[in-house]
Amino acid sequence: MAAALTALALSRLLGPWNTGTGPAYRELADVVRLLILDGRIPLDTALPSERALCAALDVSRTTVTAAYSSLREQGFLSSGQGSRGRTRIPELTPFGSALFGPQPPSTGALAAPGLTAPGLTAPDGLVDLAYSALPASGEVVHRAFAAALTELPALLPGFGYDALGLLPLRQAVADRYTAAGVPTQPGQVMVTSGAQHALTIIIRTLADRQDRVLVEHPSYPHALDAIRSAKCRPVPVAFAGSGWDLPAMETAMAQQKPKLAYLVPDFHNPTGLIMPDAQRRQLARAAAAAGTVLVADETLRDLNLDGTATTPLAGFGSTVVSVGSLSKSHWGGLRTGWIRASESMIQRFAAARTTLDLGGPVMEQLAAAHLVRALEEPLPALLQTLRRNRSALLDLLAKHLPTWQVAPPAGGLSVWCRLPAPISTALTVLAPDYGIRLAAGPRFGIGGAFERNLRLPFTLPPDKLEVAVLALRAAQDRLDAAPQLRRSLTQAPAVAIA
Incomplete structure (x- = not known):
C-alpha cells in the first residue's frame, strides 16, 4: 500500500518553519523540499490535502496551494488526483535547474575562505x-617499496605501458576477492591511479551525457563531482532511518532507469552504515531488472572495526563493478586502486582509459602488490x-x-x-x-x-x-x-x- 502523510504528521516534521524571512508559501515549500532531500519524507509519499494542511498549520489555503505549486514546478511533487501529489526527486539537467541553480564547476568544489587542501597552503596549527x-603505515609502505626496487630491473627492458596493470598486482587483488567468496581471475581486474580515477573511467565508459546515475543521499562528494563532470544526471535516494531505503531505490531504478548506481555499501561515507547481505541480494536483483550497473565503492571495506561479516556486492550479481583502493587502508599518497568486473567489461574500461592515461606507474604497482598480499600485517x-x-x-x-x-x-x-x-x-x-x-x-x-x-x-x-x-x-x-x-x-x- 502506498504511503501517505497526515497533516498532523507533516506539521510535526515541519517544526517552526515560518520564520518571517520571506513569503510564507516559499518558506513552506523550502522546508518540505529539504525534508524530502533529507529522507525524512520518503519518496512516493502522498502529502496531505491542501484543506487539511492549512487547518493543521493555521495558514491560508492560498499559502498551501502556492507551496504545493512551487514543489510541483521544482519536480518534488507529482500531479496527483485532487491536491494530493506524491513526493519525488526531480529530473536534473547536467547544467543546473531552477530548483538547484547552477551546478558546481566540473573541477570540484569551491573552497570556503581560509579552507584549503592539506599539503598545499594549509595554515599552520589547524x-x-x-x-x-x-x-601512511610508514614501515610497511617503506618495506614494500624497498622490495619493489629490487624487482624493477626485470621490467626495465619493457615499454612500461600497461592499461590493465601489472599481473602480480592484479593477481593479488583477484586472490583477495576469491578469498572473500567472489571467485575472480586477474583478467577481471584493472589497476587504476586510485578510486577516483577508477570511477571516472567507469562513468566515461558506461554512461553518456544526460544519462541518469542513482546515488545514495548523502554520498561521497567527489563521486558526485565525477558524475556532474561527465554531464550525467544524479538521481539521489535518501536513507530511511538507520539504513538503505530499498523500496525507494527499487522505485527509482524501475521508473528512471539509471545507467549506473554508485553505492558505498561497506561503511558508507559519510554515514558509516554497512549494507546487510540480504539487502545486497535484493538490490542486485532490482538493478538487473532495471538494466542498471551497480558500482560498489569498497575503499573502506577493510576498515571493519566491529567485525561485521558481509560478502562483496559483486557476489550477488554479474553486472556489479567493484572499486577498491589502498588510500584508506595504507596511504592516500600511493594513488593505487583497481576495478573488478567481468573480463569483457574490463576490456572496455582499458580501451576507454587511453583518453586519460596509458597506464599507471610501475614502481607503485610493484609495491602495491606486496601491500595487498600482506594486508593483514598492518x-x-x-x-x-x-x-x-x-x-x-x-x-x-x-x-x-x-x-x-x-x-x-x-x-x-x-x-x-x-x-x-x-x-x-x-x-x-x-x-x-x-x-x-x-x-x-x-x-x-x-x-x-x-x-x-x-x-x-x-x-x-x-x-x-x-x-x-x-x-x-x-x-x-x-x-x-x-x-x-x-x-x-x-x-x-x-x-x-x-
Whole structure:
C-alpha cells in the first residue's frame, strides 16, 4: 500500500518553519523540499490535502496551494488526483535547474575562505577534520617499496605501458576477492591511479551525457563531482532511518532507469552504515531488472572495526563493478586502486582509459602488490587505533555536545552527526577562527541538503580530537548567541574534502 502523510504528521516534521524571512508559501515549500532531500519524507509519499494542511498549520489555503505549486514546478511533487501529489526527486539537467541553480564547476568544489587542501597552503596549527584519511603505515609502505626496487630491473627492458596493470598486482587483488567468496581471475581486474580515477573511467565508459546515475543521499562528494563532470544526471535516494531505503531505490531504478548506481555499501561515507547481505541480494536483483550497473565503492571495506561479516556486492550479481583502493587502508599518497568486473567489461574500461592515461606507474604497482598480499600485517594495529579514536570521539561528543545525535559506525573513518539546528555551513566557516577545519554537511548532498549534519573523522589521536570538539562547542556557542551571524554564514561556499 502506498504511503501517505497526515497533516498532523507533516506539521510535526515541519517544526517552526515560518520564520518571517520571506513569503510564507516559499518558506513552506523550502522546508518540505529539504525534508524530502533529507529522507525524512520518503519518496512516493502522498502529502496531505491542501484543506487539511492549512487547518493543521493555521495558514491560508492560498499559502498551501502556492507551496504545493512551487514543489510541483521544482519536480518534488507529482500531479496527483485532487491536491494530493506524491513526493519525488526531480529530473536534473547536467547544467543546473531552477530548483538547484547552477551546478558546481566540473573541477570540484569551491573552497570556503581560509579552507584549503592539506599539503598545499594549509595554515599552520589547524586541526584538520575536513579530510577523512590516515597517515601512511610508514614501515610497511617503506618495506614494500624497498622490495619493489629490487624487482624493477626485470621490467626495465619493457615499454612500461600497461592499461590493465601489472599481473602480480592484479593477481593479488583477484586472490583477495576469491578469498572473500567472489571467485575472480586477474583478467577481471584493472589497476587504476586510485578510486577516483577508477570511477571516472567507469562513468566515461558506461554512461553518456544526460544519462541518469542513482546515488545514495548523502554520498561521497567527489563521486558526485565525477558524475556532474561527465554531464550525467544524479538521481539521489535518501536513507530511511538507520539504513538503505530499498523500496525507494527499487522505485527509482524501475521508473528512471539509471545507467549506473554508485553505492558505498561497506561503511558508507559519510554515514558509516554497512549494507546487510540480504539487502545486497535484493538490490542486485532490482538493478538487473532495471538494466542498471551497480558500482560498489569498497575503499573502506577493510576498515571493519566491529567485525561485521558481509560478502562483496559483486557476489550477488554479474553486472556489479567493484572499486577498491589502498588510500584508506595504507596511504592516500600511493594513488593505487583497481576495478573488478567481468573480463569483457574490463576490456572496455582499458580501451576507454587511453583518453586519460596509458597506464599507471610501475614502481607503485610493484609495491602495491606486496601491500595487498600482506594486508593483514598492518591492519590489526590500525583497527585497534581507530577503535580507540572512535570511542574517544563519541565520549567527547556526548560530554561537550550532548544535543548532537551520533550513531556509532561499525567501521570506516568517520561519524555522521545530526546537529540541533541547520548550522553546518556556519560552523564550517567559523571553524578556522577556533583552530579547526571542517567539511560542511551540504557538500555531501544535492540541493542544499544536510545543513543539520556534519561529518567528523576519528583519524586523529584522542588529544587532537579533544581540541577539535572543544573548538566545535565554542563555535556553536557563538552561533547560539548570534542568530543573525548564523543566517549570514549559511550562504558560504563548500569546502574541498576527501
